[in-house]
Every structure is written in C-alpha cells, then in structure tokens.
Amino acid sequence: MFKDLADFAVKYALKKGADYSEARLESTTSNSFILKNGIAEASGFDKINGLGMRIIKNKTLGFASTNHMDKEKIKKLIQNTINTTEKASHLREEINLSEEKANKDRYRVKQKINLNDVGPEEKIKLLFNAEKELINTKINIPSRYLSLSDSITTEYLTNSDGTNILATVPKVTFFYLLTVEHDGKTSQRIWQYGQTGGFEFVKKWDIPSIVVNEVKALQNNLKFGIKPPKQALDIVAAPQVVGIMVHESGGHPYEADRIIGREGAQAGESFITKEMLGTRIGNEVVNVVDDPLLENSYGFYKYDNEGVKARRKYLIKEGIINEFLHNRETAYCMGIKSNGSSRSVNYDRESIVRMSNTFMLPGNHTEEELIKDVKLGIYMKNFMEWNIDDKRINQKYVGAESYLIKNGEIKEPVIKPVIEITTPQLYKSIDAVAKNMEYHAGNCGKGEPMQPIPVWFGGPSIRIRKIRLGN
C-alpha cells in the first residue's frame, strides 16, 4: 500500500489552506466466475489501487480521486480541488462536521479458508456441481446463470483530526438467475448470497442445494399454483420479504441526508422529517435496527469511512421513530454526534450516509404460531418484483414462492400475490413477530455516480393483519 502517500496528501492539503482533509486509500483484488447454461462464460480478476480525498476549505467540500500513485500528480489534484472549492464558495452549502473522537486502529476480518488459497479451478467447480444438480432435477430450466465472486479490500483512512484506520475485509458473493418453464409458462428468481470472510462461507452455503430448492419451488408454483383470494386477508411474510420491506421502508427513509434533501436529485428524499422523531410509525412489536457490527455480515465494518466507530442504531423502537442514520455532516446539521453511517463503495466515490445491515429484531413467537392464528391468508416466502417510491411510502412486493393459509395451515401454492401498501399502513398492520432470524445480501443503490454498496437485510417472519392484495 501507499500509506505514505495518503499521509502526505492530508498534510499537503492542510499546507495549501484546507481546514480539514481526509485521504482514503484502497487496494482491492477480486475474482469472478460465470457459468451460463452450463458453459463457463468467463473468469476474471480485477485490481484496484487508488486514493480518494475530501477537502474542506472555507466550509466548502471538495472530493478528488486518482489512481495515479504519484506525489506530483496528487499535489496537482489537491491544488485543483482547492481552487474549485474557492470558486464554489459563494454558492456552497456550509459544511460543518460533528466533533468526533480521532480513532486509531487496525483490524482484519479473519478467513478460515483463505480466498487466495483456493484456486480458480475449485471455485468454478462449485458452479459446475450446482449446474449438475440442476440438470439432475429433470425440471425444465431454460436459463441458468450462476456467478461466484470474491474480493479482498484493504483500506487505509487518515484525516487531519488524527484518525488512522487500517482495515482488511474479504468478501464472498454468489448470484443466480434461474428461469423455470412449465406448460409454456415461465417463472424466474434472482437472488444472491454474500458475507465478509473466507471461502468457508461459500462451502457453508451449499450452493447446489440453494439452486435446487429454488427451481423445485418455482416449478411447484407453476404446476399447482392457484390465484390469490380477493378478500381482505392476513399475510405471514418470511425473512426474505421482511428484509426487503425493512430495507426499503424502515431503512432508506431514516437516512438523514435524504431527510435534509441532499439526495433530492436522484435517490430522492424521505416522507420522514426531523420533527417526526419520537412519533409512532408502527405497532409496538416493530423494532428495526441497522448494525454494521454483525460478524461476517455483508455490510460489516468497525469504523465508517469518516473513521467514526460503528454501532447499532435503533431506527424504530417499539413502533416509534427513534434515530436516523448519520454521517458527520448530517449529525452537525441536527446538532448531534455521528452514528457511524458514512460509507463509500470505492476510493473514487464520496462517502455518504448508507445502511449496513438493516433488520427487524426478533419477537417471541414461532413462525408456526403466526400461521396457526390465520384463518385466511398468504405465506410469502420470497419475492421477485419489488419497488418503492423515492419518498419511501408506496411499496410493492410480488410473491414468488407463496402459499395459501387456511384455518392455520399451509395449503397449495399461490401465484404472484401482490402486496401494494403504504409504509404507515404496513408497520401499523404488523401484529406479531417471530423469533426465526435470517439475513440476506444485496447491493443497495444510492449516490451520484451510483454506489451499489454491500448490505444485509433481514428479520424474522412477521404477520400482517387484514390487508387486501393488489392487482
């Protein structure tokens, strides 16, 4: 790594008149493997070495990045950035950062099976095994797209407040898109698994079982699925569905930069305002947190990209809007301390307020108890299509593997039940939360340029009372 260069950059920016400077060095190596319809489409590896900087002068923020690891080029870049902030200063948003402790630390996520000790051959073999098992099911699967990737990122963060963090985080990801055909009709699922850690997690996932279970469920739904009932009913949503609900409507609207309008152009704003803190949004069984410290989670970090120590944030506590996600800038705006939610996906992206691992906390029931108390309802295990508006009110989830619940029992599969509901109605309709927990991996989109960032979303199964399905 070029740590000296980052230290130099911070000092040089101060010398050139910056009031605050921060440098983030990234070194990433990654591998990826694609199997498409049984054929090894391609393998590849990428390497990143780059430096990103934030400079504040006269309360104006400038960001700059380069992968020219050359002192003279970095000096020129810093000078240009300072010149630009000076030119922008008459029209700038006044940037102040909350006072935070300057942390010094180094950490590394351990790998039981080091990613570098597993050759490309073994990695692609796993996908071939999954393909073999898919073919053995004899199910008609006209499109099978499987990919496996891994990366190791080392980041060095230093700033003019004295922060100094060195972190090494390995990640593994498995992605699939499967299309099942039956009787001229098709059904699809896209999903992914992701964790921080070594190859041991890829082995633990048991990729062949994941994809085989998926195609069996898709075929079962196509073969035996019935249309969903039209009358008001209850829904038992399983962890995958709860995870996406919580991410979209229990996480995004609590991002403080949305609330103050900073992401207004694209990612959007939020229906939540600062004044809504402490007010009720849902039933008291609802608790939603964001926690970067979950070990081996996809969104894991110990310190955020401003060097602030990560902690669990209670966004919704017993149904009450409790806390927002903050970086140092939004924290200052609201007169509080940052809660360590500043992230950027790579060295060449500005760090902004992001989720990490957002999930609903478990309750006391078993999933069976939730189902047992439903006369007519839907058990929605997972979903395919979903979306939500940019203020995070109007959301839709279309069930993939779903079943009818009748008199407390799971019955036949149901074809594409649609939950189309507003956020307040959703959270007020949750009357029971189970204790089964699952976390799922995704890449959350935000920022301009777009920064798809690894996160987990999850929760237990929940029961949503008396809603009417959408069309």
Next chain:
Amino acid sequence: MEPEEISSHVLNKLLKAGADDVIVSVSKQESSQIKYSNNLINTTKTWENIDLGIFMALKKKIVLTNIKEFSLSATDDVVNKLLKFVKSASPNSEYAGIAKGPFSYKGVEDSYDKKIASLGNNSIDYVEKAINKALASGAKRTAGVFENSVNNISLLTSNDIKATDKGTHSYFSIRAFNSKYASCQKVGFSRMIDLLDVENLAEQAALISKQSLNPEHGKFGKFDVVFETLPFANIIDNLGMAMSAFSVEAGLSCLKDMVGKQVANKKITIIDDGMLKNGFNSSKFDAEGAPTQRNIMIDKGIFKTYLHNTSTAKRFNTKTTANAGLLSPSPTNLIVEKGNFSKQELFEQVKNGLYITNLWYTRFQNYNTGDFSTIPRDGIFIIKNGKIGKPIKGIRISENILTLLKNVAAIGNKPERVIGWEVETPVVTPAVLVKDVNITRPVD
C-alpha cells in the same frame, strides 16, 4: 511508459505464451461533477483515472481483467497472473472469436469539444445560472448534478486492430421542487457544451414543478398515458437491454425468439446508432475494435436483430452489429423515430388519461415475459378531454413491456436526449402516447 507501449508489451507477452485472441485497452478519463441540492453546491468532485483492460482467449478459455493501476511492473504481474489463471479456467465451447481487422474508422461528428476539455471550474457558472433560472421561473428548491469528462481510449488486438479515440461528455440534471410533493426533473447531455442548454432545462423543470403543487391521490385502472421523454426513455432503456444476445441467452430478455416478429405497434421504429452525431455513447469502434454502425432494431414494429459481438453473432448465424461488450453486447445510443404530433396534439387525443413526467424503480417480475412495474414520480397530471388537469400522486404502472409498446398510439415530433440514473443507455425520444396503461396504487 505510454499506454500504447504498455498495450503492445502485454499483447506480445500473451501471444508468446500461446493466447489465441487478445484485446488490450487503455482508457484515461479526467472528469468532474458539481453536486447541488437546496439551491447550494454540496460537493465539487474531480476524478483522474487510468484503466487497463485485458481480454484473453486461450484454447477457448476466456479470462478478463481490469486493472486500475498503471505501471510496467504492475502490468507484468497482471500478465503472469492471467497466464496462471487461464491454466485452471474452463473452456467456453460457445466462444467464437473476436473481430478481424484491420479496419478504417470514420470519426464521430461532434464528439470532442475543446471547451469541455478546458472547462475546469467554470462548470460552477453553469450550475449557478441553472439554479437562478429555475428560481426565477418559480421553483422553490433545486437539486442535481453537472458532470463533464474528457476520455481517451486506445485499443490493440491480436487481430490487426490498433485504434484510438477521444471524446468529451457533458451531463446535466435538475430536479425542481415547489414542495415535498411537487417537483419535476429534467436531464440533458451533449458532447459539445454549447449544445447543452442548462437554463432551458431548469426553466422547464420549474414550470412543471409549479403546476404539480397539491397533488391528490391517483386512481387505479386503465388510462391512456402521455409519457414525457424522460419516462419513455426509461422504458426504452430496459427494452434495449433485452435486445442483447447475451440477455437472450441468460434469460433476461422478452425478445427471445422474436426476430422477424411484431413486438411493437407499427408506429414504432427504434434504431441503435453507435455513430450518432453528438451521441453520448458514440465512438469509432466497439470493445473488439469493430467499427460501430447504425442498426435498425425495430422497424415499424417488427423486431429485426439482437445486438451482437463477434462471438454471439456466430452463435446466432449472423454478423456482429458492432455492439461488443466482450461478454455482453450492449446498446450504444437508442433512437425512437419521431412522429408527427406536437405535445399539445398528443394531449388532445386523450379523453381521460395521465401525463407522466418521470419514472423510478423499474423492476421486472419476469424478464422473459416482460412483466414489470415502475413508479411515476415528480409531476403526474390528469388529462381530461385533451387538457392538462389536476396533479396526482401515489400511483404505479404495472404492465408488460411488449403490451405497452403494442399500445403506442401516437408519437411526438420533438425528440429529446435523455440519460440518467435510471436511463443508463442514452435514448433520443419524443413524448409518446400509449393507450390502456394499467395503473395500480396501494390498496386502502
């Protein structure tokens, strides 16, 4: 060391080690962005990047790499790793080679602007003018970005291709707000800065934003919809991805087995043009070095061809359309051919319908069938007896993309150039009237 020297060094080493096909690209980019919200600049951003991309086929084993590090020693490490990597890779029996040169290339008109290359922090003046114009036109708040870049690419392949290109790009977006629930977004791009009128975009955004104050909840049902250019571009962008031969093979396309068939109303003609004058993605050559071209994708509703690179084209018994993507062919600039109607005339054809000015979060339930939903955002208006009426909010389009294209009833005569967060491929399209669009909303 100059990029060309590094490329040639890599190519020779890989060929010597037994590679059958090699492509080496070096791209250099210097770019900037001014990000603003609440009428103020949040951040100024500057990027300087150099990327080395290598594609290698050895006995049909395909390995790709992209390295954001540029030095001879780093390059030698990469070459050694590539050779080690390829030994344990599996062959792609469907791989069918890369484009064979040499080619002569035509330059793209209006693709490089010295003014953008030397713009520097004068970009702030454009943002200031746009914000002021929006406020003077009645907006209360604005948010957006202004981006400028200068790019250089050099390409060297084992099939006698040695090519270079350079370009400049300008992109502007503005979202004007009059309240939390009254807004309008406009975007524009150009390769020549004098052809990008940021103040005009700001004024248009402000005028629609002002009109969209105090929206009521919309109703569900079938409505005739006039799509503004930005939302129609969103739909065409998704269709463009379905046109790729790779998407067809991966299960991501509703156009599978559709070549030669009617996939849209006969009023619809769509072209992909890699040489489009002032086109955001126009370039002399594709990722294999094949000279880019103009391809008619949908001719009066009939789907004509998938987008191909050399390898996918051989699998489909046709010729490359020069849309490489080394793995996945992709569209360059999509053009919806203009029709005869002014926007006013489109409105006049609607008795009871909607005018939609933006879409967001388009997601597919099934890429094979084209079933999807998407959320209108910013100004949405009722059209009653040909006239724009009250603003509404809280609705969703739940449709099938092919059904929607078959229901196109009239096409506007004033194309606009759209690119953005949800429109990754640049699209040139006029406003379009579509009949019987399925509108849903949260169930009470």
